Amino acid sequence: MADTPPVAPGLRAAGVTVELGGTPIVRDIDVSVNGGEFVGVVGPNGCGKSTLLKALYKVVTPTGGTIRLGDLDVRRARPAVVARHLAVISQFQEAGFNLTVRDMAALGRTPHLGLLEPHGAHDRRVVARALRAVGLDEDAERDIQTLSGGELQRLALARSLAQEPGFLILDEPTNHLDVRHQLQVLDIVRGLGIGVLAALHDLHLAARYCDTVYVLDHGRVVAAGAPRRVLTPALIREVYHVDCETFTDPRGNLAFAYACPAPAPAPAPAPAPASPRGDA
Template sequence: MTATALVIDGVTLTAGARRLVRDVSLTARPGEVIGLVGPNGSGKSSLLRAVYRVLRPATGEVRVDGEDAWSLPVRRLARTVAAVTQESAAEFDLTVREVVAMGRTPHKRLLAGDTAEDAGLIASALAAVDITELTERPFDRLSGGERQRVLIARALAQEPALLVMDEPTNHLDIRHQLSVLGALRRLPATVLVALHDLNLAARYCDRLYVLDDGEVVASGAPADVLTPVLLAEVYGVTGEVAVHPLTGAPQVTFLSGPPDPGGPAGG
């Protein structure tokens, strides 16, 4: 697995007459963890779908390692890009190991069995998200959080150069939120991840892109992007941003709902 560059250049996405994303540009250098943040309905999931080739841009281009992602052969795309989506709730009549092993499919000939290398990568993926003890459990009998970790493990087993993740910490308890995002930081891959939790985004992402109403309204290092002004303008809440004493990352504290336009911030 070797990390690759991602460039989203002037992408507009539509659904019928409705505009989902307008003229969005984003870059991710090899090995970076890039966070997409913003309110519900801001266009985060739609933009990710354009990267893993579910929603074709009306205008603009998505380039992976310098090539148009929408022109890549399907097998090559599958060897390069892995996705963990919010629509991954399929009922698999398979064991946990069998679901994770599906991640090796793009790297194998049709009907080929697992090699020793495959087995090692599958075991490593299971361990990375703390589900080794679930290996032989039926996937369809797992909790929501356990299923989420299995699908993340499947993506890790795929050894992608670019990993795209839509709210991967949904359904996870705090311990597993931290372990999954910590595993992403250690991957030799480029990661584009949509997150709701601003403190997790600030701690684990190299740079953030803030979407609001389908447009990028701010981008940069977490410390530069996450400000009380942005929280008020984009999220409609009053908050403070401090430096975490241990991690050095910005730490957001929410104080109240929408700021009072007739009074001081936080009042």
Template structure:
């Protein structure tokens, strides 16, 4: 299912955070959003999972204006893994994952056999099945992140919106998660700070700077030393991965005066 941001603008408290953003995510593709802190990445994503109402422009999911869809229908199409995912309720892991079925249920009936199987498969795929009966508040940050990803998968969305999904994950689970995304065939818009992971996982990359899209295209075309210097303010050498050919960035560390 295609996701389109058409002239998306977000202004809060007199400040425009996102300026007329045009971005298409083709059916089944993975598109990454990268950019410095405060560049508008998370703000744009919040409009896609309806935590924010755009000041202008449109979010279209499958050609339909997201604002015209009822909340239940919107939740059936779009699942989100956000940065604001804390919970004060000590549900078990299995209970948290099962919440992904809420948009598909009527009333408070028990899960069907298929839904229970779906939950088990999602927990297996995110390596949290062994935690099923643990309280979510007893988990590490990385474990909790994987549980919430399993919940998103159980939702069976047509579009996934992921805001820094590798946050808190060790390197094995980072690679596993992004490899999973590549194989799902689900339209995915993902914010990533690790540019090398973005280059490996994404079909296309959009670069935001001060709320404006300054570049978009395949990783090999977008991730140039000039762009990295101009947008992020760091020097990098770009090389091809010896096995995949994906661009990989080698950063040069500098010792600034006055720092220990």
């Protein structure tokens, strides 16, 4: 295998519907990501962001719709085939076993190897490059049990980079990271030059990194487009139920100021019924 990364494919999903336990969670969603684009999925808790992404990377089975990654029919393809083209970084999870940093990153090569096939020179170069990209090259021999949460998330990114994917899905990957590591992870991802679809909670991050955002509410897309056009105070008020003002920060990024809506005034108490007047 050459060191040149694969051509970045686009993702096309149409009519994706997911029901869990008979309850519709994702309803007839269309998503399009061109190769090289960074596209975000935003919305309040429970709106269906993670369920949609899990359907796209074959963790849950859609009840309807089509999903194509370049020429690959994702719904029909075997997971091992999909993993050669698509990598996933999900929310931070505690490390449950002992491996070195290098060994964990090297798991990203698994989709490209045959059963019991050892790592070759190319695989070792790819893993070293991935660790260097996330700043963990000097920690390659550390036990992953000694890593902080931020380091573990960067290691998850390195493992994904070691897959040499043509497309990357981020399933709320920054929720447990401090500000510095949030920016570091998304800066690295943005610089990959491949298609990226990311579920994000933080609208500031979505506005800063995304070319396009899809806004979900109750399992449906209610708006889609460039962040400055879509993430308006009116839409944020409707979807998130908060008051919002938007402005441009000193670095030129779209930013938001939020406030809970003022509570409605309590209704005036009803007047007490008049006492009946007794006889004089």
